[in-house]
Amino acid sequence: MITRLEVDGVPALHAPADGPMHAGLVFRVGTADETLPLRGITRLIEHLVTGAPGSTGPEHTYFHTRGTPTEIADFLSGVCTALRNPSADRIAEARERMTAPRDRDPLPMWRYGARSYGVASYPEWALPGLTTDQVGDWIARWFTRANAALWVAGDEVPGGLSLDLADGTRQPAPRAVTVLPATPAWFTGPDGTAGWDTVVHRDAGAAVFATVLERRLQHELRDRAGVAEDARTEYEPRADGTARILALAEAVPGGQDGALGGLIDVLAELRAGRIDEDEVGTVVKHTGVGLRDAESRGARLPGQAFNLLAGRAVQTLDEALAEVRAVTAGDVAAVATAAYDAGLLMAPGTGGADWAGYTAAPTMSETVLDGRTHRGRGDRNLRLISGADGISVVEGDVVGTVRYDACAAVLAWPDGARQLIGEDAVMARVEPTLYRDAEQVVHDVDQWIPERLRIGMPPRDRDRIPQPRPATEREEEPVDTRRPLITLLVAGMATLFVVAGGLGVLTMMLTQGPSGGVLGDVGEYGLVASASVLFGTFTGRIALDSAVELRRQQHARNPARSD
Template identity: 30%
Template sequence: MAISEPDIHSVVIDGVPVFWAESHDPLRLAIMFRVGFGDEQLSWRGISHLVEHLALSGLAHQTYSYNGFVDDVRTIFHAQGSADQLVEYAQRVTNALANLPLDRITSERKVLESEQQSQPGGSWASHMSLRYGARGYGLVDYPQHGLRWVAGEQVSSWAAERFCKPNVAAWISGQPPNRLHFDLPADGKKVPQFLVESLALPTPCVTEHMANGVGVSMVGPRGPELVVAARIVDRRLKERLRWQQGVAYAPGCMYRPLSNDLAHLLLHSDASEEDADSVVETVLDVIRDLHLDGPTDAELTDERATRRAKVPSAATEMQLDLRCLSELTGRAWKPYDVWQREQDEVTRASAAHGIREAWANAIVLAPLGHKSRAASLNEYPMWSTHRIHGRSHRRRLLVPGGVPSGAMLVSSDQGVMLVNPDGRYISVGFASTAAVLRGSNETRYLIGLDGFGIGVDPREWNRIDELQRLIDAHVPVDRFVPMQAAEGEAPPRDGCEVCGAVPAREVTLKRKTVWRREETLKARFCRDCGRATGRAWQDFTLRRTLLGMMTIPAVIANSIALTQLTLLSAPQRKSGVDHWMPGRSVFLRLGFYVVFIPIAVIVLVALVVWLGVTESTG
């Protein structure tokens, strides 16, 4: 059934633009604010969601249905019911926004944390963070860190600046009731949409992930060409992967506007391990075919017929929603019939051109071990390109899950850089730090706006106090997020520094470096972690005997420490906490043989010489 253009009217109520159109009962109302998680910074992530929950917390049970949600660019409060019920809803929500119940922050935090744990990420979230890092649209892939620390002052300030009359519009699926009012603050200003700026990537590029799914993210000019192309891509993916090959259950393509000028296409498909290569190849083939030839005439005809056979009521509410969003973002509004006509005018050539423009900045996400079918593409950068020059921090202690042996940490007043043993590095500049997650054991995990992160564990590095002072002094205070102690994260003061087990004792280990510098490690260990570390240090020292770097005091000190640790009783630690296994005895390691074999040879030669001398004199 073809649908006619909704007749959208507008009226201003209490300074708020309200759009309405006649539809079917029951009435629906939506109050839309131009603020979403994309407007937040990583350390504040979730503050808009907290405002939304606080505003609705006083309604509790009602005889009409209502709810609210926050997406990337907007916060919406919506309800369905009679005219009187919608009037009451609007009044109570706007009153609450102007006078938030800050005493409920703690309670709503718990509700939001529970809600967050039940909402796993997806392909959209992964692609957004790969493309935009830890800002704007990329924040959808990050936890709501702001829930850990924002208090009444921050919440009130955020609500006053964003949830105000200059930054709101509303729609209702019927003529607005006479008693409809919006008691919102008049202060504040309309908030422009955040800048949509991609990371500097060598697109088109490919990377891998642990999930069993294939995705292709593309960004191109917003317009009818990409809208029509997305529907045809969706149809082709379903035909080939679901119906012809039978290798995927729910392939498809999603079109989503990002700004007034840009839109995003996400091609996605589930894929089993055995069919992953085939799915990757088919998805890329669909893009290539449209890239070269565009859709067929039959596909364009079918797309037009399908599009014009939508359900009228759903189309009306969709148009009202888009009209509100256009009002808030400043995008010129196109009436329904104009937008339909523009899509009707899309040709094979224009659709192909739209796909070509979007493919130029594509990111392909393949299951682990299955990117070979996209081998012609560039590799997605997994390491930084900007170096930090400063002081090097020597390694103090290896901990399970920490950075690999041989890694180096560099710091300066510009930022921090972690250098991998193979020379590749990750750097986070203080000026571009999105958040610092501060653990209960004084760990710092720095996350840059580009999404790269570096963990600084005080157990692992020397001169850690100096580094922590640098971080605290150069990163703005509102970027710090206090993290609750994870299982086994903060060992007890008398426990093992590696795993937190008791009993533990403090010992001193020594070794010589290649440059004849003596390193000393003074740390508290349980029996397992201590013997593992002590044996490694003793072996390190013994191996350097032939270089003339072994010192008797170091060997004696390590032997004493190992004896003390061996005398400890079996460690008691929390279940699931990683720890070091002692491994082979020092007497079964290379270092011992480096010392033992030369000594044995010398003793044997001396014995032979002595026996020869004795025999000759006898």
């Protein structure tokens, strides 16, 4: 049975457990609280606690250990001590332990952009430049007594345990705002893995649905069709009352199309309500067994500590079992419908999923900002537009626009390159070597973007700096030399026709004379003659312009020729 108590002002949970005593200290801070210019700072602080096994997730960072009561008390007390006034040397040591790259989940970025939960999809660019002051400020805000919870699984709370933390303030859950204009949606992901995620209301029905989905995927994709080496789902409850469900199918070589199609089919079947009570009953039964086992080992305590920090009720085993047992096939079908409608599909390869009724997630901006246009050096399809509101980069039909007031970060290289990342995850890159007079744009970006959004990047080797393509490699715009020739021919014929007509009119005037009054017939002849002259002048100009255009195109195709 779980007991609530308090240790040094930190809310705590205690429950007896089989096996060795274990305990953990959790803080309500994770990657979803970071910004791109501070990406990685929470994990850096986790590593500041020397030798401490920790974990940083989207909403929580915790330190966990097992051992004797004395060992646990020393460990947790040491965690709190290590968080006090970290030195620059300790920060440098912690940074050295974080050099290994981490696998990143691309789905959050496509759903949330470059904010909140989407930040976890990005590299930890800012990590080398994080300062002692930034680390200290982050600790002072997030790693405090008011923003922490403790759990202890064992006979008793260890004596001598001291949690010497600053007071602080309880921090709310991250705010999740999607950037997807429509769902269900899809985007092109890395080869080999078909993925899907959704966000639904957090309850037992959603947890059961996630398990039903996993069982169905394993049966259909791995065991039956043989297109996936593995298929799994994850259920991630969130502090705001929602839950993320993630499904991944690792395709066998050559089987990624089959894995994607199988995933789509399974989701469609569940949405159509093809779920029977026996299937749900089996999952409910196994879930109950898992809950009892977790209770005996104290494994339910971390989740209940997370609930404490979210202001949610601590749930007893009986309450959890009753909630799961009440789930029906109809409940799971309702979750399946909501999950499908909010789904985001990661399609490996280039096939996409429009054929299945999914909408392609936006890959570029819809608008081009007003401003000064900087043409690409030797590339007509490349333009950089810089204005007071932001910049747009246009390459053919692809547009990347980042407004200054919606910029999540700017990567800044010593050679002058700048890459702006919008809150919607769209990027606009300024490479001074590729545009005319782009140095002014770099100056404007540095003036408009606040220093707190700037991420300094390491110098690039010369061969990594893009250069305009040589003239021999540029794609020449096709030139239709027939058009000016045809235009010239038509205009010439029209001119001859008009001259001939004018001469005919003049002949008539001289040979026939006026027959109906001087002003009448002469006026008509005069109008005809005048029209002929004007039309001849007009067509003559067309002929001249056509000749000039033909000459210009010939010169463009042979620039070495001189006039």
